[in-house]
Amino acid sequence: MARIEQKVRDLVSDDAGMESVVRTVLDRADDGEVKWVDVRDDVSSGQWGRLIEKGVLVDGESGFRLADPEATREALENGSTTATGSTDDEDDSSWSTWDKGAAVLSVGLMAGYSWSPLRNIIGNAMDVALGPLNTALPFYAVVMILAVVTGLYSTLLQANLMDSEKMGEYQEKMQEIQERRKAAKERGDDEALDRIQDEQMEAMGDQMGMFKEQFRPMVWIMFLTIPVFLWMYWKVGIGDPSSGQFGTIVLPFRGTVAWKEQILGPIQVWIVWYFVCSMGFTQIIRKGLNIDISPTGT
Structure with a gap:
């Protein structure tokens, strides 16, 4: 899924430390699945939560599984585009x-x-x-x-x-942010609401694109x-x-x-x-x- 690849790029673009987090999850995933106990020594609960919020990790049979391991790996291998994902998007639409x-x-x-x-x-x-x-x-x-x-x-x-x-991706991203904001508001997660608010501000550039x-x-x-x-x-x-x-x-x-x-x-x-x-x-x-x-x- 190209969408998963873009989500991983967005994560790494927003926080360079997420690259090592994603690599850790990839390395320790057994048949595509990984549990929190497998990575908690190297991944914080907040970072783990961001992977779930972004849809990189989804519910599995015995824990969580990578939504698309190949797309996730591809996003990390394209290091040059990962670091400058938002700039490339602006260049593409310029x-x-x-x-x-x-x-x-x-x-x-x-x-x-x-x-x-x-x-x-x-x-x-x-x-x-x-x-x-x-x-x-x-x-x-x-x-x-x-x-x-x-x-x-x-x-x-x-x-x-x-x-x-690309326009579909813009719309899907905005819809995803709205859904995560609603879910975070319902469960009273103020930390997640703050992160989502920051994402909404950054997404204003996507709307211009x-x-x-x-x-x-x-x-x-x-x-x-x-x-x-x-x-x-x-x-x-x-x-x-x-x-x-x-x-x-x-x-x-x-x-x-x-x-x-x-x-x-x-x-x-x-x-x-x-x-x-x-x-x-x-x-x-x-x-x-x-x-x-x-x-x-x-």
Whole structure:
């Protein structure tokens, strides 16, 4: 279990003395099982309790057993990563130069919604590729095609840039801490509560790492989607009145409406139509490609 390996690394990273404790338990485990009387000369009761709290030791037939001896041994053998486990996690989830560049450009592109010179530049540039499509098909069909394309690359970017396994580990770790805190509170173990409180403070860094993992693909999705959205914004005549109108569309419960008519508060019809198509086709694409971007534990 990769999760057990990470738990051992966390223990050793928090307290270097736990490395010798884990090695002692490994050496004296008989068929994977070990009793407190076997190690009490070298392991304190607090250290023994931490192994149990972390799930490295679980109930056995005649005492306690190692949840996964091989994963535990592997964690100790990788000494360089054991000592710097949290730093490595930060490096793994840190953004590359390309990611940061895409984030800056995405923010710049968003200015096109309020600054007409930039909107016109992007609109005209995108119209070179999308204009012929718009000439050949009705505008509602063009929006549907764009929704399929944006849904496809959004799904692929999320699947490839977001580490769902790591996010699952973050969530599992937080859930484990909450469960141990509840158990310690019920039995009135103030010493364990203090340790768990320290772990919760350290886990704040994990929450930031989880946020970075979630937002990384969103940067690239915005970078690719904002120009498409700006083209639609420009094409319906909001950005460039000379570009003309594309008639009307029939919507359920509303009947025939114009593209710029407000339908949900200030939100106009063309925006609603795009997001309805995008959400629907995205779900179909995920099912068709069997892509699940929800966090997964190990």
